[in-house]
Amino acid sequence: MSDSHQYQFQEIEAKWQQKWAENNLYSVSDNSEKPKYYVLDMFPYPSGAGLHVGHPLGYIASDIVARYKRLSGYNVLHPMGYDAFGLPAEQYAIQTGQHPAVTTEANIKRFREQLDKIGFSFDWNRQVKTCDPQYYKWTQWIFGLFFEHWYDKSQQKARPIKELTAHFEVHGNQNLNAHHNCKEIFSAETWNSLSGEAKEHLLNHFRLAFIDETTVNWCAELGTVLANEEVVNGVSERGGYPVVRKKMKQWSLRITAYADRLLEGLNRVDWTDSIKEIQRNWIGRSEGAEIDFQIQNHTQLVRVFTTRPDTLFGATYMVLAPETSYLLDICSPEQRDAVSKYAEIAKNKSEIERMADTQKTGVFTGAFAINPFTQEAIPVWTSDYVLAGYGTGAIMAVPAHDERDFEFATKFELPITAVIQPKDTAIELPLKEALSSKDGICFNSGFLNGLTVKEAINKAIEEVENRGIGTRKVNYKLREAGFGRQRYWGEPFPIVYNNGTPQLLDELPVELPKVESYKPTGTGESPLAALSEWVQHPKGKRETDTMPGWAGSSWYFLRYIDPNNENVFAGSKSLEYWKQVDLYVGGSEHATGHLLYSRFWTKFLHDLGYISWDEPFQKLVNQGMIMGEDGQKMSKRWGNVVNPDDVCAQYGADTLRLYEMFLGPLEDSKPWNTNGIEGVSRFLGKFWRLFYEGEQWAVTNEAPSPEELKILHKTIKKVSEDIPQMSFNTSVSAFMVCVNELTSLKCKKQAVLEPLLVLMAPFAPHISEELWSRLGHSDSIHTAVWPKYDEANLKEDSFSYPISINGKTRTQIAFATDADPKEIESAILENEIVLKWTEGKTPKKVIVVKNRIVNVVV
């Protein structure tokens, strides 16, 4: 390699990338006296398309932080890996006839080449791949833990199933505060007399990994079950075939047990408000009451959930979801046919169709319920605007104070009774819209009259509880997490069935068998079901579903901590050293998926004592998207993809890194601009030339002037403040200002340039390393020490005050920085420009803000 006086980035970058790898520069040890820092990127799904310039945006940001932290004396864990199981690989396999393992491996290789060119400081010794049996062995093991635990609501933690069966043997399922979906009540005697099969059937309702009846998207034409993202507008994304909803038994994880803790934990993490808000909405906690209504001339009770028990006096009818099991039982003979027909149609409607129907529909059941507060008989209807899956699947309708009920009541001419007087508006009858505000006073409401909504809610619940017709109740929108996919390219379940009873396999990993065809079976089962030899296990019939894409990604951040451990998912010593992720960088599209599931798994593993913390990611930053130059999303389809390889070849990795940071705030979406990169490229050239005079290396040992020190320390201060705030665009401009100023001073002094190199090292690691070595260092710059700024160098003797008259700046006058405000005041009042503007009038007031501004009020 030549020691050219020119900035030959291609040679320089290739040389250092190779040296860093040879020296294992970024490999990190778990044994260190230094404080730890764990900075993580969301690992990529290795698609066939490779990376475009939008992908590395977050990686560059986190790499800067990782390098900055290392220079600041931290032991930094900064790993990378691949989320390698998933649908696209499987689809690609079906299309091309190549095994997904083969295409995935090829894609990973390509990703790695692209990543390597950008000069990241990943510790590749810790790489994980979710499709690697040595990795998914532990994914299966954690699934097994979920299977073998239940949730104790009193202790607010997961406990072993053994402790649950011990309780059953003594008390049945009474005196138990478990999170479950068991509808039966049984005694110890009953439990003890049950067969193993029957016991298992009951236990399924308590296990944290359990078999649930869920609705799936079934596409008959494709002969397969589709994921939600594969269904667009009610038809399959591929082919456009009709998709229907079908009930199916599959594995689920009981995430709802953790709903409250998932909410509470959000208050303890440093995430954006928007992501926290999305998760809160998704969990959807609402407080209210469950209340039983009696049906006239019938023994059936209708239990409803309401958040507004204060409006009970205004409940003028009821609505049951069409799926309600006892719907036909309460119907009057005349109405039964109509109700049954309506329920049938509603059941076959897809979610999309239901949403598309903005008009309310419904049928009267012929039954009447008694409003427990007014004692009036109110009609019971059925309508699909009441969702079977939420609350009790039945509501008391208060049309005066609920928009949906109002719409329905208006359409079917049901009575509307107002019971809340809104705070500032008079009620005009008949109502033109529902008065849904919670700001008001009860009237027409018996014992609730005169109370505020908030007071009345509590009083009504107390009354309902006293009468024994209801209880206080909290509901969640959050659903159990479906955990089965009828696909090939995923983790097999470590489960076999014996007479339908699931049993955990303990020889892990259960390896994914090779198959001839990954095509759908046509029956809706996974392609694994066609492998009759594999399915027959000595202990029973294997589960043929595989785990969803999010299984492996729900805990990968723990495996990086101890990636090669063969005895446990990660050793406790290493876990205790690295603990939770300090900084996590990735896209916001994972708000309700990966980020929620990871929190759930972390809390579960915490309950079991494997880890001491219960939130996986302390700080979360969502990088924005980089759009194409046309302002559209970067994609093959628009032909606007910019490949980082090309940018590296033309301008170098350091320019790419700097430019991506310079584009704007990390979190914002912004368009790529090919012209703009020239400016950054020029800047690096100018930076390089700071060390040269023509073709001659020109760095001197002269002592720096105060002015030069000021420039340097100003930059140290700015960059040291910017990096922790992830404000990288302003750091880059600070570097530009610094280099511009040093260039005009012709400063070639090592005492100034050397610290500047260290400041630049996290942003532009190659050029900094090269110049550092040309300064004569044999150690890597990336093991140097971050410079500290000295306030003494930033001191100014004088400040040029902007002088404004009535708030408008008219001139500037310099005063000593320690000048007395009174001196300044009398001095400026004699200034000719000030005199010109005051026009001889006496100023009413003169405001002097020290070292900021002077304002003269006339």
Add this chain to the structure above:
RNA sequence: GCUCGGGUGGCGGAAUAGGUAGACGCGCAGGACUUAAAAUCCUGUUCACAGUAAUGUGAGUACGGGUUCGAUUCCCGUCCCGAGCACCA
């Protein structure tokens, strides 16, 4: 419809415990070096009006109000853009 962000030059964007709006870069215009080009460097660049010019005056951070000596920053209202949720009782 509801919730959360956000509207600053031709463009990407700086500056908010209220204190010189437009840093830095792109683009554009002019110039230096060169036979020429590339590279590099220098000067100017919010808008309008006046002036040959230095410069001066006025307006200006989506729009309309308010608080303040002073508002891009704080408060109220309106409009627009983006993201999320969407019959969740």
